[in-house]
Amino acid sequence: MLTFFGQKRGIIYLVALAILLPVLVISYGYFKYIPRKIEQHDEMEHIMEHIIEVDRETEAVHEGYKTLTDSKTIIYKNYNYKACGHSHMIEETISYEDIGLDEEKFSNKYPAWTLDEFGSDIIIMKRTLDGYCPKHFILKDLDGMITIYKPDTDGNLGIIKQTDIAIEYLPYELQTWMQNGLAVDSLQDIENMIEDLDS
Secondary structure (H helix, E strand, O other): OHHHHHHHHHHHHHHHHHHHHHHHHHHHHHHHHHHHHHHHHHHHHHHHHHHHHHHHHHHHHHHHOOOEOOOOOEEEEEEEEOOOOOEEEEEEEOOHHHOOOEHHHHHHHOOOOEEEEEOOOEEEEEEEEOOOOOOOEEEEEEOOEEEEEEEOOOOOEEEEEEEEEEHHHOOHHHHHHHHHOEEEOOHHHHHHHHHHHHO
C-alpha cells in the first residue's frame, strides 16, 4: 500500500512540477523582461526629450540666422519706366562693397529700390522711374535749339547731338512738346522728322 501511495505522491509531485515549472519559467522571463522594457521606455523618453530639445535649438538658430550676400550672388535689377511703360532687366555680379550684407543692410544701402527676392545666390530688386527707358531718344530745347538726348538706365538724359534747328521756327504745338521732351523710338524717326521740318 505504501508503494501505491508512494506512487500516487510521485504522480502528484510530477503533475505539480509539470504545472509549476512552466509558471516559474514564465514568471522568470516576465520579471527579467519587464525591467528591460522599463529601461527601454525610459531611454526612449530620454531620446525624445533630446530630439525635442535639438528641434527647439534648431528653431532658435533659424530665427537668428540671417541670409548674407557672398561673392557668388547675382543681382537682377528690374527698371520700370512710367513714361513709356517699358521694363528693362539687368544682370550683374555683386560689388565688393555689398558682399556680406544681410537683407536689412542691403535694403538700407539701396533705399530707392524694392527687394522682390533676397538670397545668398540671387537678389531681385525693382525700381520705378518717371522717365523713358534707354530704347528711346528724347528731343528737347537746349539754348533755343533742338537737342537729341538718350536716357540711360537710371533715366538720366545724356546729350547725343545738338542740331542747328531753332525751336522758334517750329509750330507752337511742337515747341510745347520740345519744352517737356518729345520721345522718339529711333534715330531714323528723328531724321524723318527733321527732314519734314526742313521742307
